[in-house]
Amino acid sequence: MGTHLTPKELERELRERSPESENLIRSLMSCDRRHFLKVTARFAALAAAAGVIQPHAFQLVEVASAATTPEAAPAVAFSFAYVSDSHLYARGMTHRFAKAAAKAVADVNALDPQPDFVLFGGDLAQLGRPDELDFGRQILKDLKAPLKMMVGEHDWYFDLGEKWREMFGPDRYSFDHKGVHFVVLNSVVEKDFWTANGFTPEQRMNIVAGLDDGRQSRFEVGEEQRDWLAKDLAKVPKTTPLIVFSHSPLYKYYRPWNFWTDDAEKVQALLFPFKNVTVIHGHTHQLLTNRIRNIAFHGMLSTAWPWPYAPTGLPKLTLQMERADPFDQFDACGDGTVDVLAKGGVDKHYNLWDRNPRIVAYADVLKGIKGGGPSY
Amino acid sequence: MTPLRSIGVAALVSAAALLSSALSHSAGTPGGAPLAERAERGAVDGYASRTVWACDRRKSVVVEGVRPDEKLPPRKAQQVASLLGDLMRFCNEEVVARISTQERITLSVNGLPYVDYVPGGPLPVELVHGKVIHTDRDRQIWKAELDKVVAEGDRLFHSDELGTNGIACAMCHPDAANTHPETYPKFQTQLKKVALLRDMVNWCIENPLEGKVLADDDPRMKALEAYILVKRGHVPLEPGKH
Numbered sequence: 012m013g014t015h016l017t018p019k020e021l022e023r024e025l026r027e028r029s030p031e032s033e034n035l036i037r038s039l040m041s042c043d044r045r046h047f048l049k050v051t052a053r054f055a056a057l058a059a060a061a062g063v064i065q066p067h068a069f070q071l072v073e074v075a076s077a078a079t080t081p082e083a084a085p086a087v088a089f090s091f092a093y094v095s096d097s098h099l100y101a102r103g104m105t106h107r108f109a110k111a112a113a114k115a116v117a118d119v120n121a122l123d124p125q126p127d128f129v130l131f132g133g134d135l136a137q138l139g140r141p142d143e144l145d146f147g148r149q150i151l152k153d154l155k156a157p158l159k160m161m162v163g164e165h166d167w168y169f170d171l172g173e174k175w176r177e178m179f180g181p182d183r184y185s186f187d188h189k190g191v192h193f194v195v196l197n198s199v200v201e202k203d204f205w206t207a208n209g210f211t212p213e214q215r216m217n218i219v220a221g222l223d224d225g226r227q228s229r230f231e232v233g234e235e236q237r238d239w240l241a242k243d244l245a246k247v248p249k250t251t252p253l254i255v256f257s258h259s260p261l262y263k264y265y266r267p268w269n270f271w272t273d274d275a276e277k278v279q280a281l282l283f284p285f286k287n288v289t290v291i292h293g294h295t296h297q298l299l300t301n302r303i304r305n306i307a308f309h310g311m312l313s314t315a316w317p318w319p320y321a322p323t324g325l326p327k328l329t330l331q332m333e334r335a336d337p338f339d340q341f342d343a344c345g346d347g348t349v350d351v352l353a354k355g356g357v358d359k360h361y362n363l364w365d366r367n368p369r370i371v372a373y374a375d376v377l378k379g380i381k382g383g384g385p386s387y
Numbered sequence: 388m389t390p391l392r393s394i395g396v397a398a399l400v401s402a403a404a405l406l407s408s409a410l411s412h413s414a415g416t417p418g419g420a421p422l423a424e425r426a427e428r429g430a431v432d433g434y435a436s437r438t439v440w441a442c443d444r445r446k447s448v449v450v451e452g453v454r455p456d457e458k459l460p461p462r463k464a465q466q467v468a469s470l471l472g473d474l475m476r477f478c479n480e481e482v483v484a485r486i487s488t489q490e491r492i493t494l495s496v497n498g499l500p501y502v503d504y505v506p507g508g509p510l511p512v513e514l515v516h517g518k519v520i521h522t523d524r525d526r527q528i529w530k531a532e533l534d535k536v537v538a539e540g541d542r543l544f545h546s547d548e549l550g551t552n553g554i555a556c557a558m559c560h561p562d563a564a565n566t567h568p569e570t571y572p573k574f575q576t577q578l579k580k581v582a583l584l585r586d587m588v589n590w591c592i593e594n595p596l597e598g599k600v601l602a603d604d605d606p607r608m609k610a611l612e613a614y615i616l617v618k619r620g621h622v623p624l625e626p627g628k629h
Contacts, residue, residue, distance in 0.1 A: 100553045107552070107595070137553065221545055223561040268561055316558060316595075319565040334565065337591065338577040 085374070086353040089189050092119045092156065094346045095132025095293040096313035098165060099150070101142035107340055108137070111314040112150045115346040118362060120155050126348060127188065129156045132293030132311045133163025133199070133258035139216045141174045148178055159186075163258040163293060164199040164230070164269075169216040172197075183236055185243050191252045191351055194243065197236065198257040198272050198292075201228035222268045222318070229266065230259040231273040240281055252287040252355035260292045262301055262308060265321030270295050282306055287355035297343070298361055300371050300382070301326035307376045309349075309359040317343035330371075330381040332363075341365050439467050445481050446474040452488035466490075473506060479522050533613075540614025543607055550596025556588075556611075559595070563618035573627045584612055 097112040104113065119129055131151060136143035144166060151158055160179040162172060172182055182197040204227055205215040218224050232240070247253070255261065261278050264270040272278065282288045288306045292299075296318040299310030308326070317335045325331070335343035341364035350358040356373035363369060367385070375382030437453040440446070448467045453459060459467065466486065474482045474494075483495045484504065493501040543549060545557045560566050568584045575582035578590065588611055589600040601608040 098558075102552060107554075221557065223557060224545075318559075318561065322564070336577070337559070337595070340595075 085358075087350040087358075088191075088353040089127045090348050090350050091128050091130060092122060092126040092346065092348045093130045093132055093291070093311050094119060094151075094314060095130075095311040096134040096163065096296055096315055097147060097150075098134055098137040098313070098315040099143050099147045100137050101140065101146040108315045109146070109150065111341065111344060112147070113153075114341070114364070115314045116150060116153050118346050120153065122348065125156050127156070128159055129154050130159045130195075130256055130291070131161060132256070132291075133161045134165040134293060134313075135160075135163070136166050138213075138220060139166055139169030139174075141170075144174050144178055159193075159195065159256075161195050161256050161258055161293070162197050162199065164201075164219050165216075167197075167199060168201075168219040169212050183239065189351075191254055192244075192247045194240065194253070194255045196232055196240070196255065196257045196261075196278075198232050198259045198261065198278075199230045199294075200233040200236070201230060204228050225267065227269075229271055229273040230269050232257075232261075232278050233274070237274065237277055237281065240278070244281060244285075247285075249284050250286050252351070253282065253285045253289070254351070254357070255282065255288065255290045257290060257292045259294045260299065260301070260308060260310065261290045261306075262303060262326070264295070264299075264301075264324045264326065268318075268321055270321055270324070279303060279306060289357050291349065291357075291359075298329065298332045298369060298371075298383075299326060300328040300330070300359075300376060302328055302376050302379065307356065307373065309357070309371065312343075312345040312347060312361055312363065314344055314346065328376065328379065328381055330369075330383050330385075332366075332369075333385070339365055439471070441471045441474065443475075445479075446471055446477070447483050448474075449483065449485045451485060469506060536610050536613045537617050539607075540610035540612070540617075543611055544614050547596075549592050549601075549607070550598035552597045554596050556591060556596075563615045566615050566619060567622075568612075568615050568619050569622045569624050570626065570628045584615065588612070588615075 094112070094115040097108060097115070099108050099112060100106055103109065119126065135147035135151075162175055162179075162182045166172070166175045167182075176182060183195060185192065185194045187193070201219065204210075204218075208226075210218065218226050221227075244253075257272065259272045260270060260275075261272050262275050263272070282290075283304060283306070286305065290306055290308045291311060292308065293311045293313070295310045296313035296316065297310055297320060298312070299308070301308035317332075319334075320331055332343060343363065343366070345362045345364045347362045348360045350360065352358065352373055356377070358373055359371045361369040361371070361383075369383040371383045435454045435457075436449050436451045437455050437457065437459065439448045439450065439459075448470050450459060450463060450467060453463070463486070470484055470486070470492065474484060477496060480496050481498070485493050485501065487493070492504045492506065494504045495501045543556075544560075544563070545555055547553050547555050549556070557563075566584075566587075571584040571587070572581055574580070575587065578586065585601075585603060585608055588608065592598045593600050601611075
């Protein structure tokens, strides 16, 4: 029954059945697009429970997603949140990047329930200065959940990570959490381009900070760190779900902007033996989805600014976001959460400020379809 | 004797040497007929031609109606030598002269269309841009001047000096990506008016960079526009789009 009801008939039917649906209908009519998904989901559940309509029939609300299938949501083992690429100058809380970072902290603190931990995805500072890193640490201090730090090239190339490691500890480490093995890498190692050219630490940092500055080297994890990774993974059963954090994407997207890790294939080779692998990376400041064999890759949003998509090399699984509106500081920026599924794999949430949220489901990545629907 | 005159004499001597040794080669004929076939047609064959090169290998005279393997009659040889001497006035240019069977002389300078030439008369060249023929050196100077402005634009685009908060244009626009100069002029919806590229540049300077807007004729604005346009020059024009 019910699948051929007109919207008017459906509305009447639901109104008669419960006062709660009356409220829902009202909120559905007045809500903005951002809350539309949330409300429609509840509406669908209510309609299904009332026996008025089959859950899949409700998918006629096309805005929900073109790709998401109406399967039951998989069980979530736990969630963590991420904040990334804040690029802070030590210029006080009135600076636009500081306001954006604080906004992300407030977002994460407002999550209920709280995430198990928060990953910071690198590029806390803009020019690697001790005062910038210190300023960033103070902003992140307000996070209620435990914080895991990852390093980015903007944190590193003023003093080659000295201050960062003093503040946050090792730049590569691993930990286990609720049956998942996590690895945090420093993927922004560059070959020495400064000594021979006589660049000062400041010049070195400025060159690396320039995304399109060809005087620098390409990012890599490096042999020494790959050896460390191999040893670390040797202890882990191949059936244990693996989640790897890297600042740069652990695949090759666009070399001129270092949307790239030079030894990506060698790192991937260490991950292939595992049944279930997710790589979550920063640096690219955009929605990105990729899959190579058993490895799912997800980009993180920046709090500071969005990068345009590169001219070539975009992974096929990426559903591109519409161009950002430069007149809206927060457009195409944001933070997000990651739902780690009980069966392994993750559903990646992009909490886009001033746009509809995007959720890239593990099921879609496995099927090789673009997930998440439009973000506008 | 002026240097120019001495070059002319050298060309003349060279041309004369070519005549006697028959070292020069035939240029292709308009009809494109095989060489053997052309040779059979004899001296009055309108499609036959013989090319004589000046010593600089940049001037040549195509004598029509003479086979490549045929010795030039003395009067024609003298005409070719005088013409090559004249052409040396073009110094750096590539010039092809043709002497038709009716003795009409036409010239093509640097691949431009053929024009009539009267020996001893003024050079039949459209002399614009200061009435000089452009040299490689000129072109190098112009390129260096252009590159200088573009390089300054590149520097400013990557520098924080246009703003007050450390932010630079390139932070959001690596390689001038997403600047879309090819879409201007257009109605910029956010500004609620028709904008040129410079208006958007100034908006970015004033807002994300928190700097002072540049005057339209500020050399820095010109440099920024030059850099953006050069970086995005391969993109087809789409005025008013996006």
